[in-house]
Amino acid sequence: MVLRTIERIPLEGKRVFIRVDFNVPMDEYGTITDTTRIENAAPTITYAVERGAKVIVASHLGRPKGKVDRRYSLSPVARQLPGILGKPVAMAEDCIGQRVAEKIDGMKEGDILLLENLRFHPGEEANDASFSRELASLADVYINDAFGAAHRAHASIEGITRYMDVVGAGFLMKKEIDCLERGTAANPERPSIMILGGAKVSDKIGIIGHLLNEVNTLLIGGGMAYTFLKAGGVKVGKSLVEADQVDQALRTVSEANRKGVKFLLPIDHVVGDRFDPKATKKVVPNGGIPSEWVAMDIGPKTVKIFLDEIREAKTIVWNGPMGVFEMEAFAQGTISIAKAIAQSKAFSIVGGGDTVAAVKMAGVADRISHISTGGGAVLEFLEGKSLPGIEALRERREER
Numbered sequence: 001m002v003l004r005t006i007e008r009i010p011l012e013g014k015r016v017f018i019r020v021d022f023n024v025p026m027d028e029y030g031t032i033t034d035t036t037r038i039e040n041a042a043p044t045i046t047y048a049v050e051r052g053a054k055v056i057v058a059s060h061l062g063r064p065k066g067k068v069d070r071r072y073s074l075s076p077v078a079r080q081l082p083g084i085l086g087k088p089v090a091m092a093e094d095c096i097g098q099r100v101a102e103k104i105d106g107m108k109e110g111d112i113l114l115l116e117n118l119r120f121h122p123g124e125e126a127n128d129a130s131f132s133r134e135l136a137s138l139a140d141v142y143i144n145d146a147f148g149a150a151h152r153a154h155a156s157i158e159g160i161t162r163y164m165d166v167v168g169a170g171f172l173m174k175k176e177i178d179c180l181e182r183g184t185a186a187n188p189e190r191p192s193i194m195i196l197g198g199a200k201v202s203d204k205i206g207i208i209g210h211l212l213n214e215v216n217t218l219l220i221g222g223g224m225a226y227t228f229l230k231a232g233g234v235k236v237g238k239s240l241v242e243a244d245q246v247d248q249a250l251r252t253v254s255e256a257n258r259k260g261v262k263f264l265l266p267i268d269h270v271v272g273d274r275f276d277p278k279a280t281k282k283v284v285p286n287g288g289i290p291s292e293w294v295a296m297d298i299g300p301k302t303v304k305i306f307l308d309e310i311r312e313a314k315t316i317v318w319n320g321p322m323g324v325f326e327m328e329a330f331a332q333g334t335i336s337i338a339k340a341i342a343q344s345k346a347f348s349i350v351g352g353g354d355t356v357a358a359v360k361m362a363g364v365a366d367r368i369s370h371i372s373t374g375g376g377a378v379l380e381f382l383e384g385k386s387l388p389g390i391e392a393l394r395e396r397r398e399e400r
């Protein structure tokens with residue numbers, strides 16, 4: 001999909017509203033514990049500054065539920081931003097209204113103003129028209145660089161674009177779309193494999209359904225594997241199973257067969273006598289999970305089979321850990337997969353909050369072709385859903 005990107009939009013002297021994802025984690029003292037999201041948006045902000053725009057930066061933070069709640073103020077971000085951008089940043093006390101408009105009137109080219117949390121107003125999440133119009137009135141150009149929020153039809157993502165003449169994608173948004181499209185295109189470089197794991201089948205069944213049309217091989221691990229195994233008649237003990245997904249799992253497997261997609265489930269497991277980091281553990285093959293035990297990770301034989309597939313692949317998309325990687329005793333499967341993907345020459349994409357955390361834990365994040373910054377947004381993209389934040393940019397482009 002071709003999107004109008006910030007590079008193709010004249011910015012000099014313009015008031016440029018940049019929607020970013022500064023929904024950063026903070027500790028109880030309001031100290032930001034991970035500035036990755038700020039760093040990711042920095043190139044777009046810096047570019048607009050260098051082009052002589054008056055740069056208005058807006059984001060949500062947490063879930064203040066449409067009310068002013070100081071715990072969710074963006075002021076800690078305003079304090080950190082100058083250090084990251086190497087430029088001074090002013091902060092507005094709100095994101096709409098007379099005083100904000102006056103502040104913007106006083107801006108000079110290259111100035112940066114960070115607006116207060118968009119979600120202090122109920123109109124943001126409600127995608128309210130008058131709130132959207134108020135946001136739009138602040139600027140001449142709208143840029144969306146918040147891929148992580150692109151699956152939300154919120155005012156600053158969707159509504160605002162209806163009232164702006166010029167809209168476009170920032171660098172991060174562009175990169176996310178380009179990479180995800182390359183990984184999931186109708187014609188990826190083959191063999192193309194998808195590795196899926198994580199806790200729940202119900203979270204991921206939509207992705208499987210969509211990607212059966214696009215990938216050659218599906219590797220399934222993590223908690224979700226046990227619903228599939230149970231559907232196939234394998235005894236899974238006390239492992240995670242979603243009883244209401246068993247039929248769907250069966251249908252999915254036969255659909256994969258019909259479409260000629262190789263569908264690989266674990267053949268052995270690291271099981272624990274309870275769901276606990278200190279559980280007694282052992283490795284068992286399919287059929288060997290004791291009735292009171294829980295499968296916590298894929299076993300070494302499964303790892304070997306998955307690694308063979310990864311080695312052959314030209315395109316790899318990975319979402320969902322292979323086991324309960326938060327517990328050291330059960331992290332091995334996930335870490336082995338992460339390292340193998342890092343070693344592969346394939347075009348590789350990793351998405352999902354926990355999966356990205358696992359890749360960082362394995363110390364190989366810099367050797368993955370693309371680490372997506374979106375959690376829910378990536379999942380919806382992989383399901384083939386259209387994301388409101390991307391659609392809003394595209395529609396505008398087609399109108400002109």
Ligand code: ADP
Nearest residue numbers: 198199222223295296320323324352353354355
């Ligand atoms: P992501 O955030 O990357 O999309 P998910 O949220 O779907 O991933 O899944 C991550 C969670 O799945 C982790 O908390 C992990 O502990 C859990 N998980 C993985 N394997 C198992 C398992 N065998 N049993 C229970 N939970 C599991």
Ligand code: MG
Nearest residue numbers: 352353354355
């Ligand atoms: Mg998760």
